[in-house]
Every structure is written in C-alpha cells, then in structure tokens.
Amino acid sequence: MYGLDILKTMGVTFGRFIMTFWDDLRWFGRRYTLQALPIRQSARGRGIFTVQYPREKLPLPENYRGFPFHVVDPDTGKSRCTACGICARVCPPQCIWIVRATDPQTGKALREPAEFTIDVSICMSCGLCAELCPFGAIKMDHDYSFVSYRRDSGEFLWNLERLSKPLAYHARIHPTAYLAEQAAMEKKAAKQ
C-alpha cells in the first residue's frame, strides 16, 4: 500500500516519543540523581538521553585526557619533575618548553625545572607526555572548564605554577593508577 513505509517510519519516531514519557514515569522523582545518571546514560537507558549540563555533569572515566598538569609531591612541596626533557621531546606539536635549572654557584644542571611552559592553545591532548614521563610528574587532567575571552596576554601559556596540582587531586581523579603507583613504589622500597 502506498504510504505504508512512511507510516512505519513515523511509527519509529512515535515510539520514541511515547517512550520518553514512559521513561519519565518510571523514574518519577528520582530522575535527576547521581544514581540515575549512569543507568540513564548507558546502554540500558531508554527515553530522553540528555544530560542537563551545567547542572548535571557526566562522570569522566579515569583515563580521560584533558590538558596536562604537574603532580606536586606533598613531602617536597614541588613537582616530581626532574627536567629530563622527555615530554618536551616526545610532544607531537612541540608545545612544551622547559628551562632546566642550574645551580647558581657551580653552574651544574639541577634535576628540576626552572621554567616549564605548555602552550595550551596548541596542545592536542594526546597524552604522550603523561604516558612517557618516567617520574610520574605529568598527568592528564579532567578539568575542561577553561575558556578565555582573549589570547594576547599569555592566557594560553601555562607555567609551572598554573600547571601544579596536589597529589591528592591526582589520587582522586586517577584512583586505579594511583594505587598501582603506590604498590610499585612499595615493592621497590621493599626490595631495597
């Protein structure tokens, strides 16, 4: 019959329309809660699929790669970075700039950065710097909130201070990786 296919297609849309309200009834009162969000946003969800950002935020998986940040060791108060330069060398668009510190008296190179800058307007969030850092000093952040009105006064050139975040923050956003790091450090300490 002419038009039957079109009715079937409209039936698909109509089915979704009905399911939206049906799903609302199922979740009545409990819709916008933290418990409901993972189920509604998974393969088992039905009905409306929307996340009401900024009131609701999707939880980010641990491996998520935002921009890099430095992990500040609570014992030393400084980043774990030893200015080895691997991240600067491996960065594909070359957006990491490191000045290695030198001892003011002897002129010998110290194992810490005097300056560390990342040009965030070029960073492609590939995560190779975090993956290859042998000291676990640079990790990928989960924060995507940075937005700027201008870029002519270095808003996108982030220095070491801007990039540093405490170890507790790293432990909170990367729980599995942090536990694995701790276990590896304890094993190494036990061997010695």
Place this chain on the structure above:
Amino acid sequence: METQAMTDVLTSLKERFPDAVEPSEYEGVVVAPARLLEVATFLRDELGYRYLSLVSGVDYPQPTTRFPARFEVVYHLFRESGGPLTLHVHADRDDPVVPSVVSVWPAANLHERETWDLMGIRFAGHPNLRRILLWEGFEGHPLRKDWHEVYYEADKKPFDSRYPNGRPVMAEARSPLGDNLRYPPGWSPQGWQSQAEEAVYAPLEAHLGGDGRRMPTDQVVVNLGPQHPSTHGVLRMIARLDGETIQQLEPVLGYLHRCHEKIGERNTWLANMPYTDRLDYVSSMSNNFGYAIAVEKLLGVEVPERAEYIRVIMAELTRIVRHLISIGSYTSDIGVYLTGMLYALEERELILDLFEMASGSRMMCNYFRFGGVARDLPDGWVALAKELVYERLPRRIDEMERFTFNEVFRARSVGVGVLPADKAIAYGCTGPLLRASGVPYDVRRAEPYSVYGELDWDVAVAYHGDIHDRFVVRFEEMRQSLRIIRQALERMPEGPVLSGKVQPALKVPAGEAYGRVEAPLGELGFYLVSDGSANPHRYRIRAPSFANLGVLGELCKGHLIADVVAILASIDITLGEVDR
C-alpha cells in the same frame, strides 16, 4: 619474502621488457619512463593488475644506496588474486616529467594532480593537470625537501629550542611578517588580480555555449559549497548545468588541506600517531590501525594476541560509528534535517563512552602503538561492550533500517548514481562504494591483517551499484561488524597488550612499506619510506575518500542537482582525509 606469484610476475616483466625494468631499492621494480605506458598496459591487460591504489611522489635529494638523487613516482597496483606490485619511475631533479597513466588507470587522475601540486612532478598527457589541494598562483611545491614553510624551525622534531633552554617563543614572533605568510620579493598588491577562482571555473566554462541542440537552452556554471548544511565538511563542487541537469561536475578540494604529509615527515614515528587520528576524524581508531600496521611491517614486530583482538574490536566499533553517521547524514541531506542524525548520534555516544574509557578521548583516541595498544581495557569494559553489542545495537540497527528504507528514500535512491563494476575498479574506488557495485573486494579478506582471518564473517555485497545498494551494504556491514565483535569478545585471551615498551625516539630500519586496512570508507593505506632514522623520509596517506571522489563527476552526469547531494552522501567522504 616474495611469493611464487610475485616471482612469476617479475619474471614475465623482465622477459617482456628486458631493458626497461630493473629491481628497485626495496620493493617492486623500476620502470624506464619512456616505456611506462607499455608496461602499464601489459600489467593491466595481461597480468590482471586492474586496480591502481596509490600514486605517490617521493623526493630523494641525496643519492640512495643504488640510485642517484632523483624524484620518484611510486605506483601501488593490486589485482584480484596474486600479490601487489610496486612500480617506481625515476625523474630528473631539475625538470621532473613522467608520462601520465590516466589512460590506463583512470584512478590516477586525482593522485597525479596532487603529486604535481605538492611535489612539482609534471605528468605528460594528463587531461587536466592543475593544482588540486592548493590554489593556482601558490608559490612553490611544498612537499619538496628544500621548500620550507614560514614557521620552519628545523628539519626534524624534537626541536632543540624546547629543551634544555626552552623559553616559549610564539611562532608568530619568529616570522618576519608576524604571521604564517610570505610573499615573493618584489611582489606588490598594486594592480594584482587573484587567479585562483578563474582557474577553478575554467574547465567548465570552456564548454559553455551550447551543444547545438534543437531547443536552445542556457548552460550555467554553478558553485556548491564550500559552506553548506551537510556534515561532510568543506567540499566545494562546481557544476555546469543545462536547466537543472548536470553536464559536468568538478569537485574542488583543498579547503581543509592541513599539510599532514609535510608535518608527518618532520614528526617522529610515534608522534605521527595522534596526527593520524585527525585524518578521518570520525573513525580515528581505523586510521591508527592503518599506520600501526604500516610501521609494524617496517619494524617486523609481532603483536600479542590480546592486543590483536582489542584492535579488531575497536576497529569494528569504529566501523559501526562511521556507518551510523553515514546513514544519519544521508537522511539529513535528503531532507529529514537532523532526525535521522540524532538517532545515529545517540548510539554513537554510547560507543564513544567505550572509547573514552579505554583510550582517554571520545574522538582522537591515539590508542594504538607499534606492537600493540597503549593500555589494557579497564575493568568492566568488556561487560559494557557486551551489553551494547548483544542487546542495544542490533535493535537500533533494525530500527534505523526501518526508518531509512521507506518509499521516499527508495524513490530518491534506486537507480540513481549507478556505478558499473568495471568502472569502479578502474577508478580505484574501494569500500562500500565498490562493494555495492558487485565487486566483493574487502582488504580484510584480500590481505588479511590482525585476526580477521580467524574470525567467521562475510563480505557485504550488493549488485545494482546505485545509492540504495550502497546503504544496503552499509547496514549489512554493521551487522557483520557486530558478528565480528561478538566473536572477538568471546575469544579474547588474557595476556600482554604491547610487545616491548613505547619508545619515544624509535628508529625504524630503512625500507619502504605500504600498510593498508579496510577503514569504514574504503581502503586506507600508508606508504612509508624510512631512511633508518627517527623520522619518516616520506609519509604518504592513501585516503579512500580522495580516491572515491575521482568518480563523482562521472556519477553525477545527467542527474539533477538534488541527486548530487544524494550521490555525494552515498559515496560518503570525510574532508579530513580527502584534503589531509
């Protein structure tokens, strides 16, 4: 490492053309330019090499082990059974000219234009040798090794300026004009006219003036794009219309030419992996796969079994994502305006959640490494994937099929844009475009890579070659992908996911390799030439959409403008890889 078939081919070539053919440095044969057309015709007609996959230009400013400094044009040929063949043709460094093989393999058309544009090698006998990715009037041929762009710092990365004394200096501050621009000395805008637009319209306007028909109708040259409400990207098409019927159609490319190949030569091998994400940006895992396979051929490294299964699962999930978008954007293009796209994007979001859990990013996954994958799957990933693949996706694919194959769709797609099988092969088309014309050619079957040879799946084929069949093939491919993923999820063993460690300054042994995968849009190939250092000597990408566009003009002749949109959507391109 040559098979018997390969040895036979080389023997028969040497017998037939004793003075024009000699073995090349790494793979294939070197052919003398004067006899190239004869050799090409012999290969196509008598040895069956009907499928030309890629034409690349390579610049050797220094002499190599056996040959002097030269420009080289490399042809990659395939046939239905039997191995691949690589032809090399050497050209003089001062005035490189090579005969054009467009008369033998029409697939060479766009590739040769690109080689002229970026490398400056002239192809004698090409019907339309104009720049394709850059514009007429651009100064220089950028892919030559001695051509440096404005922000040039050094030949190879990593740059010394970043460490150990790296104070950030914006690239703008280093360039004389404060911008990424450079004008020839003595050039001034007074009295100057841009030639770029004229050159684009010229081949069509040449034919204006009527064909001497009984009812004189006006012919008009019309521009479509580059900004238009479809999701394919910034593609521009110029059409010569007679009323509303298309007489000639030319795609104009280069609006997203981001200089992948030049930047790729400067990057290290590992650093190129995130750049490959940005080729077909919707199916980043497939691009990673192709590049990883090409480099692993050069390295000779084995991939552990768990990593192979993970790779296959990711590649097939990517195929489902890409086909969903293809179908969604087609329904959007023919007038449904976003409903179909929204349904497709919903499932895509769920699959992107999986990608994000495993690799860290929704779209730019950067997940594959040489010898495996970057990290193992997190806990709970397999359970979530099974939920999607066993329950949700099959239902949604059925629903999308009901939604798509209705009367309006059929009226606009059956019998429109028919591509016969031999034309498809001659033009180098691959992917659903080729399989819808009745040619069951799939790289996963023709040259099995990873564990595709051990899994049980079918190649989706349809026989009419019109738009409708291209979508039938896509739905069937999605179902086959689900079948593959289910088997892979069941059979995936435990074990390491990377053989060896990730090396930032990896040195790849000298040689050349052409690694190809079946990306959702067709055959994605990477032609890599290594000189033994930490950076590629030549990084050439064979993009399926670029090759498929060669046939767009032919397909659109005689159709209406509305059909052009539908035909373009059915060929399905992504500008990121067309323009690179």
Place this chain on the structure above:
Amino acid sequence: MTTQDARLPEVPPELRNNVRIGPLDWLSPLYNWSRKRSLWPLFGGLACCAFEMIAAAAARFDQARFGMEIVRPSPRQADLMIVSGTMTKRMAPQIVRLYNQMPEPKYVIAMGACAISGGPFKEGYNVVSGVDKLIPVDVYVPGCPPRPEALYNAFLALHALWDRERISQLRWYRKDVVDEGVPVPELGPDLVNWRVVEKLGATEG
C-alpha cells in the same frame, strides 16, 4: 584601512546607525535575557571539532535547552559563528565572507586548538595560525577537540559577557561606530591578508 577597493561593501551614509536608543537603557536586562535564550548558530563546521559541535547539538547534550537548536546554514539568519576546525588559507576568504554577511549582533567562538592558534597544524603552509588573524573572536575554547561540555562553557561565557552590556553601548546601535566589515583576503602567492600586506607596503616605503 584602505577603502577604495571593491573588496568592501559600500554602506550609504543615510543608512548608517540611525536608531535613537538611549532612553531604552532600562530595558537592558530584558534585552540580555532574551538574547541569551535565542542564539542561533551558523553551521560553520570545518573539521574534527565540527563533530563535537554536532554532538553538542545532538540528543545527549541538546543545545535546544539553550534555544540554539536552530542551526542556520545561511549566515544571514545566524547570530553566532562557531569556527570549529582548522581555518586553512584556502578557506579563509569564504569564512571572512560569511562573517561579513552575518548581520549584527554577531559573535564568534573559536572552538578548538586549530581555531585559536592553528593548533597542532600551526606550522602547515596552508594553515592560518588562528582565526583571530582575520576576524574578531569573542570566546576561545581550547581542546582538541573540546568536549561538548566545554563548548557549553563557551556559550555560558558568552552569556556572561552580555550581562554587563547596556543597550546604549551596543556597537550596532551607536552612531559613531561605522562597521565596514573585514576585507576579504585573496589567494595569491600566499594568502593575501590585507592587514599584513599594508604593513609590508609601509616597510617598503
């Protein structure tokens, strides 16, 4: 900036800014409130970021909640140009033309690393290192690509920008501001960006 050439549109003086708007300042909160809820983006997706922009418009993030689901393909009907993706030199004349064709009020969001500064492709010979080399940008969102939520942060930043504006100060209502549009660059031996070329002429004397 030189105006004698045919690249710029010619606005007759009697049509420039002839609206008296000072006494209506008290309506600014209502004006800004309604602007925030009906911002129509232009379908200007160039590259990979376009897909995150489409995802932001799609079911999961749903910019219809912000009144922005009307994505117009024609610049004449759009308020906001989200430059999502790398602006190449070849595409630059078209984007500037689109910007000129948008009627006031118009805003530009530079989405993604490529639009802000050329991004990872900055050194490319066909890449413009930042959209703001040619058109004025209101909000920059970094990321490669920025998540749809980050794009929403950009929309919210744009809204925050309007909270401080009063009607009498808006540039499209003021008599003293003459907007001639951005001169369209052309394709020559390299992209002919008129701002840069004039500097070249000045140095050559």
